[in-house]
Amino acid sequence: MSEYEYDIRPPLPFQITGDFIHGASFALHMSKIDFITWRRNIDTGAYWIKFHSASGKEIRVQTSVSDLNYILDKYSEYKGSKPKLKYESDAYELDY
Numbered sequence: 001m002s003e004y005e006y007d008i009r010p011p012l013p014f015q016i017t018g019d020f021i022h023g024a025s026f027a028l029h030m031s032k033i034d035f036i037t038w039r040r041n042i043d044t045g046a047y048w049i050k051f052h053s054a055s056g057k058e059i060r061v062q063t064s065v066s067d068l069n070y071i072l073d074k075y076s077e078y079k080g081s082k083p084k085l086k087y088e089s090d091a092y093e094l095d096y
Helices: 065-079
Strands: 016-017 018-023 027-029 033-040 047-053 057-065
Touching: 016 065, 033 065, 047 065, 057 065
Parallel strands: none
Antiparallel strands: 016 018, 018 027, 033 047, 047 057
């Protein structure tokens, strides 16, 4: 980017640092995630990701499909899952 160009994309609503997923108002260790669900908003194309914890708490993050796959990749890596999870369909299903 030149000095006159600006990245106008909004910042990600989360970051992954080590084994933590954190945002402006939450921090969650991956060991505390019981499972992850997501749903595509058909009007906007954005995805709502919901992290479910064993305690019953839920954290929701709105993001893109590429960021959803980034989270699934990092979560699979943390859990040692093979094959790694990857969302590839608009039919609300997982494809390997």
